[in-house]
Amino acid sequence: MLVLLPPSEGKANAVEGAPLELGSLSLPGLTAAREAVLGELVELCSGDPDKAREVLGLSEGLRGEVAKNAGLRTAGARPAGEIYTGVLYDALGLATLDAGARRRAADSLLVFSGLWGAVRVTDRIPSYRCSMGVKLPDLGALAGHWRTPMAEVLPAAAGEGLVLDLRSSAYATAWKPKGEAAGRTATVRVLHAPTRKVVSHFNKATKGRIVRGLLTSGAAPENPAELVEALRELGYTVEAEAPGKAGRAWALDVLVDEIH
Template identity: 45%
Template sequence: MLICLPPSEGKTSAPDGGAPVDLAALTAPGLTAQRETVLDALVDASAREDATAVLKVGASLADEVARNTRLRSAPAAPATEVYTGVLYAAAGLGDLSGEAAARAAADVLVFSGLWGVVAPTDRIPAYRLSMGVSLPGVGGLAAAWRPHLEAALAERAAGDVVVDCRSAAYVSAWKPATTGHGAADWVTIRVVRETDGVRTVVSHHAKHTRGVLTGHLLRRPGPPPTSAAELLAAARELDGTVIGTEAGTGLSYRMLAAELHEATGPRRPHTLELVIS
């Protein structure tokens, strides 16, 4: 099993006094040279007068963009403490211990426009950069990272199931092979809400539900799934359980069913549809 996560949009700064990031110590050291290139370009872009426009963020985030200029000296913390969005809160990656923590270290990768990928325990500073940005001197980040991520991840994904919780911009940076030598069972996660027999795609609940599934896959007893069929069986262990509470209303929602839809063509993923009420 390889679980692919997006970074959270908002990030929590590490406590003052911590050691800065050590690029060579991050997961997939073959990415170090490209990380250096992207980091240098981000620092330069963040010092420009039009930095917020280059990084495609609003003026209210100017302080976070300015923080990018100090990334080489900024304190770092484990990725599970820096990424703190809805998905990460639901997954509880920072609360894992024992076998579950070891499984997360081996089976979870967070995709990043700055780092390429990091593992939950990799120490990084808070930063502001999305994969959809085109950095001066580097170009579109998804395209810039693609050959490097393919070289770094192809062998890891081969013969395994890739549980893909990423958004489209991060998917475009790396797609596992689904045919031929080194093929993987690639499965994207879609969350829908069923009301009076009608299913609709949801957004906030989708992030939370993907986080719940991630946490379940890491904590459940027994070996992790290695195929789409085994992933479906593991997801169905959540059927009927309450998986969240709506902010404001206090109403809970539960998992109704998990269904697997086959890929529609080569280099296309299967889709695991999680139905909530």
């Protein structure tokens, strides 16, 4: 099982630790594309801070993120699972998993990123600010920048098993499983059952709890149908729609009564 996660806007400060070693990150086929984004981002943020804020879509209150980006090559790095914070990652609680669940997390979780493309939770990265929606002056829209290298690298990472796609739409545009792999992919919406509406905070927290439940239970669904059964065994109410055409993903709705 490969679980595709969005990053978080909020990130811990990696004030301690050795600096980033770009070549040590997982998915080495993305190294050249990572270097291109990193180089332009550092250059941008080392120049006019107001221009950098505009390009990155940052408010005046986030001016400090520009300086953080300027120092990415020398900043301390920590495992990505410690860098990403926010609602989904709080609910996932990587730090409190037992040893077996942590091994499964290291093998199965892949976090998408405007800067790194995609990283494992064990990859050591510095704290940064650069969403997939950014359009850099030279490289252009990051989703477009990542599309070709992702298409070359990600199919092998996905292997022959289930792909559980929990990404937001901005990150999903960088890579989507194609052909036969799409039929092994399941996307998930979390709906407030009484209203059947998506509530952002609630949606993220529930997705974090879903991943944690799969990791701690040791469930190993090999396809979307087995995933539906695994989620029901974990106590979730799931409505599943199998694809009507080849090359389409399964669509799962997880219905939850309480917003918390």
